[in-house]
Amino acid sequence: MNPFEEMRIFAQVMESGSFTAAADKLGLSKQFVSRKLMALEQRLGVRLLNRSTRRLDVTPLGQRYYEAALRLLNDVEQVEQGISGQTSEPRGTIRLSAPLSFAVAHLGSLLPLFLQRYPGVSVEVDLSDRSVDLLGEGYDLALRIGVLEDSTLIARRIATIERVYCASPAYLAEKGMPVRPEDLRNHDCLPYGHSRQVQWRFAGAGKPLTLEVTGRMRANNGDLLRDAAIAGMGITYLPTFILGNGLKDGRLVKVLEGFETEPLALSAVYPQHRQGSRPVQALVEFLREQMQ
Structure with a gap:
């Protein structure tokens, strides 16, 4: 039994939306991923996901476990990076949500520059004008324009928009x-x-x-x-x-x-457990630098 392995698999299933997609991301078989999730539920004595032929729905307890698992996995990642001497150079993948029109106007030119500066970082971008659920949908960072709702998310102002x-x-x-x-x-x-x-x-x-x-x-x-x-x-x-x-x-x-x-505020928002993430902080500082 490896609790951190189960956490990583569960988090990937949540972010991918299916066992098949999570297995592809992890390089594992769908059957192995399914067995691990069943073993996790049996060990905890609760149901984390409701399964049907068409979709997976997270239970309230599953959502709580997912949010806690993300925080713990991030802490482990930061410790491992520190031990391996990687903290000076950001490494990892950022899942970013951004408004469609803004991204087309700005990110198309800025993200290649960011990736050239930080070769150890990858970015997965989802363009949507809706306000995504960062924790529930597994995003590391979102760019939002306008007044922010009160929440537990951390917000950093990037620029102003006329x-x-x-x-x-x-x-x-x-x-x-x-x-x-x-x-x-x-x-x-x-x-x-x-x-x-x-x-x-x-x-x-x-x-x-x-x-x-x-x-x-x-x-x-x-x-x-x-x-x-x-x-x-x-x-x-x-x-x-x-x-x-x-x-x-x-x-x-x-x-x-x-x-x-x-003018409206352009803000970067991210979950508290991403406050110590080197890739996330590097992207936030890069956007502030480029758009001031």
Whole structure:
């Protein structure tokens, strides 16, 4: 019986989502992985996973065991790296979650530079605009834009991100240029998000204003909204890294300048047990260095 081996196998099954995928990652047979997990459950006297022909579902006790196992495995990794003299050079794999549009705009050029600087590090990137569950889904690090929810995760600010209101010249020629936020009641807007009620916040000489905006199209992807604005579908409010080329070549025009709210924060968030991870900290510091 090797508890750490069982922990590693269980953690890999959780991260991979199936016995087959975990076995491929570990270089083991599916039968061996399944037997080890059954032995672990028998030793603990609890069920960690509910198995069906289509999927694996973690039980509440399994989730607790997984989170504790990740912390212990990370501690073991740090000790082994220290003993082997590897702490000066980060080594290992980072599972990274990042927003789609931001990653396309920035990470495509930055990650190759990072990997060249640290040849002992590998990165697995998942692009999604949803807020992933780092612990439950096995991520080491996530990049998030905007206000962070209170949680046990550790957050480090990487940079700030400006947003602007804009529309196409053709749309403004037809509908007119809004002068005040209240003018948007007579305009088609292209809001970000899935909620049926979307509010935009405005700054100005007086107190901040919150206004509900509507339009014929909404989406949870900034690139789609940018293209819709360029096509003359309405006014949108997006980060400049998404709008950049459209603003530069005149396909988009800024509106309501001076009413923009404070820039958004780009943050790196990671579980507490990854605070001592050399690869994670190296990537966080690299992004701070490159994006300041």
